[in-house]
Amino acid sequence: MSHDGTHGDQCFGCRIKSVSLVIPAFRPHFNHSVGKYVSTSRDFDEALRRGAEEQNSSYSRIDPGDYASLTPSTDTEIIETQARNLHDRRVQ
Numbered sequence: 804m805s806h807d808g809t810h811g812d813q814c815f816g817c818r819i820k821s822v823s824l825v826i827p828a829f830r831p832h833f834n835h836s837v838g839k840y841v842s843t844s845r846d847f848d849e850a851l852r853r854g855a856e857e858q859n860s861s862y863s864r865i866d867p868g869d870y871a872s873l874t875p876s877t878d879t880e881i882i883e884t885q886a887r888n889l890h891d892r893r894v895q
Contacts, residue, residue: 836862 810816829844837850848864855862 829847831840831842833840834847834850837847837854839850841847841850851862851864
């Protein structure tokens with residue numbers, strides 16, 4: 804079945820003029836976390852994976868849009884986060 808406008812007004816596909824998909828754009832850049840220039844999202848993910856394997860750790864990507872939710876909003880929250888991180892390091 805094609806959607807070339809010949810099916811009539813009842814066909815949703817024929818009524819759509821264009822479809823827009825929102826896909827986050829990856830900008831090539833030098834990434835200090837992996838210590839190299841990354842040109843694609845896949846290249847960046849591979850560099851993170853290799854770095855994690857070398858350090859026997861796990862790394863995950865944080866998109867710039869997520870920074871606002873990760874930034875503490877008050878001084879108390881900053882102090883509590885630092886204390887929690889220090890505690891976690893001692894427990895390990």
